[in-house]
Amino acid sequence: MSRLSWWQRIIFGLTFLLPLACNLTTVDPTAIPFPTATATIFKPATTTPKASSTAPATATSKPAQPPKPTATPVFNLVQAFPAPVCSVVPSVTAANIRSGAGTNFPVIGTIFVGNWVMASRLTNSGWYQIVALGTVVNGGWISNTVMTLQQPCVCTPDSCTQSGIIPPTAAPSALPRVGFVGLQPSGAAPCIVTGGSADLPIFSVPEGDPPIIATLIPNGGLSAFDFRAGRWAVNFTVGSQQLVGWVNGNRVTVAGDCDKLRVPPVCSVQAPIGGMAEVYAEPKRDARVITTMNEYLPLPFIQKNADGWFNVDVGASGNGWVPPEEGMLVGPC
Structure with a gap:
């Protein structure tokens, strides 16, 4: 076979390619189209609330809760006027008594206006230490910003002592006379101090020259529970009040177990x-x-x-x- 010329090759190629081109561009109208995906949006079913014959509940305010109880002082110190020299009296309605010389110490009691308590000393920071023997607030502290010192008196960090000349005042009320003639030591009162043949003053504090708060009757005895600065601490009752005072040790005789009370707390x-x-x-x-x-x-x-x-x-x-x-x-x- 003879080889085809170049123009014969062109004609032959076109004869082959034309039918193929027609098949690619012709759409068969009977062909079934491919299914197309259709997006369907599903809405949640909504319910229509049914009418109710009862009214909807309304919020009601809760009753106010009562305030939580606050801590109350353990003791209310009551010593009514007249106030003796070197005592302190509240200059406010009520003053707090604290366990230490500062507002960071807890309150252990109160003293209301119209009452008094003996002051034993005054710190440089302005706090009185008080003497209320026989009570839970004995040795407590009160700020001098709420108390007035009864004059004439000078207080230092070591003591409060009467000073100067006492101005004339109204005649003092009679001092209570206390003591029991023939009192003997017992289990409840192991140490007894007994006065002599004359009245014996009972002082408010052991040191210095403090006010006299009662009189020990001649040959009268009282129960003693402490000894300090040369004086015995004694218990006695005036009316319904249990009080504590101090009698000079060189003016009484002692009976019972008293030696242990004489021992000082430090060497x-x-x-x-x-x-x-x-x-x-x-x-x-x-x-x-x-x-x-x-x-x-x-x-x-x-x-x-x-x-x-x-x-x-x-x-x-x-x-x-x-x-x-x-x-x-x-x-x-």
Whole structure:
């Protein structure tokens, strides 16, 4: 076979390709179209609320809850006027008594206007320590911003003492007379102090020259429970009130188990029984005498020097020295 010429090849190629091209562009009207996806949106069925014959419930406010109870003081100190010198009285309706000298300490009691309580000292920060022996607030603290000190009186960090001349006042009411003649020690009252043949003053506090709050009758006895600064603490009753006072130890006789009450709470120096001791500014006999002490007034012990002199704490006066032959250690030394 002879080879085809170039124009014959073109004609032959067109003859082959034309039918093929027609099949690609011609649509068969009888062909079944492919199904197309149709998006259908489904709506949730809604329900129509039925009419109700009852009215819808309405919100009602809850009744107000009562306030939670607040802590109340454990004790209400009541000592009605007249107020003695060196006592403090509220300058407000009611004053808080706290367990320590500061508002960060808890309230342990209150004292209302019209009442008084003895002050034993005043801190540099302005807090009175009070004396209310026989009560739970004894030794508590009250701010001087809400209390007035009864004059004439001077308070320091160590003590509150009467000062100056007492101005003339109305005649004081009669002091209560207390005591039991023939009182003997017992299980409930193991230590008994008995006065002599004359009236004996009962003081409000153990130190200094405080007000007299009652009188121990001649040969009258009372139960004692403490001994401090040369005075015995005694219980007594006036009306329905249970009170505590202090009697001078050198004016009474004691019976029963009283020795344990004499022991000071800290190691102290005491004068010989029945004797006196001088306290010097320096550990030598020619030094200035600061004060004197007896068996009822031991002073806290600080140290002992090489010569045997006792260094003691004398409060606001600083410290002093007791000769070795005039003092002895007592208490937990």
